[in-house]
Amino acid sequence: MLRLDGVSKTYKVGALARKDLHAVRDVSFELRPGEVVSLIGESGSGKSTIGRMILRLTRATSGTITFDGTDIATLRRGSLKEYYRAAQGVFQDPFSTFNPVFKADRVLTMIRQVYFPGTGDVEWRGRVDDALSAVSLNPDQVLDKYPHQLSGGQLQRLLIARALLLDIRLLVADEVISMLDASTRIDVLNLLADLKERGLAVLFITHDLSLGNYLADRTVILRRGSVVECGATSAVFGDPVHPYTRTLLASVPRLGIRWSDEDLxxxxxxxxxxxxxxGPPLAEVGDDHLVACFAGNDERECV
Structure with missing residues (x-):
């Protein structure tokens, strides 16, 4: 359904924009219907940049991103509008998505104005009620409220409900639970798992390995904009091959155990x-398990 082939993003920085900042380097992976792929890496590794390129909020410098075989860079006007009917994003800070001077359900009204202008009030209210029910929200508790009157978890689920109004097929979830408390996190995670069961594809962008392991079918590990390891989550977490992946996994806090660099x-x-x-950027080291050169440089001269 969604495929990235050799996608890179370079920004011009410095005085007179004379220097290049390589935010993403030659990234390739795919996302299938009903699949959750975790995009994992530390801050600054290029995760959010990839999400923004998938949503056409940022253009790729090179490479292609295709959705159902169509290069999204070629989409214009009506075709781009239809792409957004199928693909939507939810981002880290739900409060920044809402204008505080408008009631929170305005984000739903805007969907109606753009995609369902001819829908009657009764039919539209039914659609909204169904979308809110799917994310375990009571319409009486969230509609006609201002953003400051709702919790972060309620706002995050309201944004997911907005996406569901469009019958989307792809959701880019960028650090959607990092600002939520523990009790609300599990609700949102279970919601994403439920949406997956309905056939929705989810790109789950996170720096939290435990959450990625909990939710994802496949995992992509990013370091400095490049993929260093990817494959089935059970393979990447069960038999980490790249030194960076092993270091990330060893850094996950565990009760009663101090961090150590032994056995890394x-x-x-x-x-x-x-x-x-x-050879190619990644080598197959197992069933649905790929790894990059340990040296992490373009020359691949670590041996």
Whole structure:
């Protein structure tokens, strides 16, 4: 359904924009219907930039992003509008999405104005009630309220309900639970899992490995804008190959255990075990399990 092929993003920075900042480098992966893919990496690794490129909020410098076989960079006007009917995003800070001077349900009204201008009041209220019910919200408790009168979890679920009004097929969830308390987090995670069961594809962008492991079918690990390891979540978490992945997993806090760098040595570079003379950006080291060169440079000369 969604496919990224060699996608890169470069920003011009510095005095007179003479320097290049490579935010994303040659990223490739795909997202299938009814699948959750976790995009995991530390702050500044390029996760949100990839999400914004998928949503056409930022243009890729090179490479292609295709949805149902169509390059989204070629979409214009009506075709772009239809793309947004199928693909929507929910972002980290729900409060920044809402204008505080308007009531929160204005985000639903805007969907009606753009996509359902001919829908009657009774039919529209039925659609809204169904969307709110799907995200476990009571219409009487959230409609006709200002953003400051609702919790972060309620606002986040209201944004997901807005996406559901469009019968979307792809949801880009960018750090959607990082600002929520623990009790609300599990509600939103279970909501995403339920949407997955209905056939919705979710790109789950996070820096929290435990959440990615809980929710995702497949995992993509990013470091400095490049994919260093990817594949089935059970493979990436169960047998981490790249030193960066192993370090990330070892950094997850565990009760009663202090962090240690013991047993982090992954041994010889597994990339070169498969491609001794160099080759593609990622090497297959197992069933649905790919890894990059351990050196993390373009020359791949770590052996």
């Amino acid at each position: 040595d992954p041994g010889p570079c597994r990339y070169h075990a498969v491609h001794p003379g160099g």
